[in-house]
Amino acid sequence: MHQIVSFSYCRWRAFRAFRGALFRGAMDSAFASKGTRDLKRYCCHLSVDQQYEEAVQALNGLQTNAAVLQRVREQRGRSSNTNIPETEAFLRRVGVSLDDLDKLSVIHIAGTKGKGSTCAFIESILREHGYRTGFYSSPHLVAVRERIRINGQPIQKDSFTQHFWDVYNALSASKESEDDMPAYFKFLTVLALKVFLREEIDVAVIEVGIGGEYDCTNVIRKPVVCGITTLDLDHTSILGTTVDSIAWHKSGIMKPNIPTFTVDQQPGSSLSVLMARAKEKNCALYLVPPLESYGWGARPLQLGLAGSVQYSNASLALQLSRYWIDFQNKDLVIKKSVEEGNGPEIAASFTLNDEEVCGLRSVVWPGRSQMMTCDHLQFFIDGAHTVASMQACIDWFTKASQFSLQQNENVYRVLLFNSTGDRDPETLLQFLAMCDFDLAVFTTNLATMSMSASSDQTNYTISKDQMHLRCERQRNSWIRLVREFRKNKAVCETHDGATFENTPVNLKEYCGETDFSYSERLPATDVPSIIFPCIMDALLWLSCGRCQSLHGELVTPPAFPPPEQLREASQVQILVTGSLHLVGGLLGVIDPGLSCANHTRTFQSKQPSLTDLVRSSYFKSSPLGAP
Structure with missing residues (x-):
């Protein structure tokens, strides 16, 4: 029986199905060793799809049900938020310390509108430069694997299944009570961070889930740079009913001595809140310039995402990706077009290189325009x-x-x-x-x-x-x-x-x-x-x-x-x-x-070691966002 205890959860579920098919009574102790061998043979014959479905079913079991979710909304503001310390504890239980997390080179993005699009632009630009990228986003559209991407592609089913059970089993084996497991989004955050560490990526582009100050992803202590997209009223039962309250939560990802970039068209007095929070957290806050102000040379301004709303997202992505690259080269001077004044400084525009042009043009982000x-x-x-x-x-x-x-x-x-x-x-x-x-x-x-x-x-x-x-x-x-x-x-x-x-x-x-x-x-x-x-x-x-x-x-x-x-x-x-x-x-x-999202690298001056070229069929159905 001690052999059975050591099985992974996946094998245990398979064992239960196998045992039920053979007999309905209690398991005979003499069958333990024979059953183990048969079980291993049974698991080997499970298809990748079946193993993946087992993992997704277990993951779905971590979803917060409607009644519990309503209680969480009602308790907003009446108790301290425990998301971050809980996430840290779960990470430790799967063998990831905060020091380990500090080794990840992270670009952290918060905001209400355009978070995913901005992250997609950043990831596409850096991948065009030849960097090995990790991208964590939410929600997924068709498959949960979309939330964790390596080199622009959703993590493969077999890889997801392996990483999933490693994390799930470690958490399950160390739990102190029946409820001592992370909720759905928290589990995926822990899983994504561990995957990125194991995959030895060059850069992790992390999209905040809800808010920022108390979001699970804010377990990251030392991002390279942060970005805040356009703010608006959303998730008001959790973040508050004013844009100022929402701005306070979103700016929670700011860190001391780490620059934050944001767009200039923020609603109401939310920009003032961002400025006050930047001062409180001892970090520089920069506004991004208009997309049209960058040097495009003889190349047309083209975005892979349609709609003028993407212009500010693309400019923010350019500033964040360029700063990250400069950081790798130890060039940490941020050029500004407006010096010290009453408002935030405006980051200077620059002439785009081929990788940046291709990254903006070839980005794919389904479900948006x-x-x-x-x-x-x-x-x-x-x-x-x-x-x-x-x-x-x-x-x-x-x-x-x-x-x-x-x-x-x-x-x-x-x-x-x-x-x-x-x-x-x-x-x-x-x-x-x-x-x-x-x-x-x-x-x-x-x-x-x-x-x-x-x-x-x-x-x-x-x-x-x-x-x-x-x-x-x-x-x-x-x-x-x-x-x-x-x-x-x-x-x-x-x-x-x-x-x-x-x-x-x-x-x-x-x-x-x-x-x-x-x-x-x-x-x-x-x-x-x-x-x-x-x-x-x-x-x-x-x-x-x-x-x-x-x-x-x-x-x-x-x-x-x-x-x-x-x-x-x-x-x-x-x-x-x-x-x-x-x-x-x-x-x-x-x-x-989700064939509309399949894409590979477009800029071919570097070694084609990464997969990413936008399918021509996608552009036939979704025209480029040219002005």
Whole structure:
């Protein structure tokens, strides 16, 4: 029996399955040694996919359930946060000390909007220079392996499985109680840091999860440089309801004598908070210059991510990656375009080298201002989930959808929406209500109704009933907002020939609060909208049987059949937005291998030892972000 105790968790689960297939009673002690040999043979025959699914199932078991998550939100501010000391303790239990962490060369990024995009730009630039990169981000879209990347690629299934069980078994063997295991994100943070140390990467680009001051990733004591992207209201139940409070949390990643770069267009007085925190933490704070101010030579300004919102992210990435490279060369002087004054100093722009140009151009970051085509369905995918990011999303969608139109095409426009967490969906829907969609579809973030415990997209933090109720509320808000918009547009056009473009954005404030008591039974034929229990059902219904790549039957009968206009449209434009989890669920259906993110190195003046060239098919579906 002592041999069984020494098994890894993976083998123990396999042993239980093997034992159950042979007999149902207690295990005979004489079988122990024979069973061990058979078990090893059984495990060897498990496929890589099966072993990976076992790991994901165990990982999903670490998710915080909905009730516990609600208690955490309610206790905000009433108790000291223990994330960082707990993460340090878990790291020690897997053999990683803080001194070990100090050996990692880290670029640490916080912010509300554009964290992932900025990190992706940085990673792409440094990889073009030939550095071996590690990249930790969240959330994942299709597979949890996306969160931990080596040289731009999600860690392989077999490698993930090996690293996972090494960490899981070490933590499980040393736990002092049944609950003495890290939660989902904390576990992945510990796993990523240990993977980066083992893989001996040159640089680790680390994206903060939530906040910064108390985020698990803030266990990093000595990053090379820090960055803070654009701030906005998000995760308000945890970080507070003002941009100043959010700025305080995000600036928690600042460290003494380590420079921090940020963008200049910060909301409200949040920049003042960042400046005060920089002074408190004894670190220099720099604003990045406009992207257009850099020297591009004869080369055009091109970004691999579409949308003007990416300009500030790209400039921040250029400053952070250039500083990191200079740090390796012991050139620590930061050139400034504005000397000491009342505000933060502005870092100087510079002439880009080939690696930087290629890095910006070849970056791939799915789910953000992305276009994909599935037969006659054209998807415009953006995981915008804050007010500012939704405005940027609509600006991109308006231009991109017009650009993609063919002459004399019969177009039908659909909104596919879901909002998650503690966000107020109405603040997002009020902008979308002005976009003149033919139909709004509300769905849960479930890719299908048959999600297993070993699925990368399984979510235990909210129940199916709660997800459906949220969809109902979002649909009801949508009907009211569209009706209000149409009413006030008519009023504006009637009075003095005014146009609705001058109408205030905040429709509630403009119109006054109106008491609408909507329910599912309320007829809303003037505002076509429908709810689906999963993304697959929504896509099957929208495709009207015309998409070769979508197979299966609707699990739940829809409220009504597809409209005639939808069935006859030569092109159906679908804006998918409101949540990165919704985006991930969609990609899990139409691109389960996330082939749109496969890319290799583009700049070939160095040895082609790293894999990274952007697929030409990606650029065919997602045009470069040229000005």
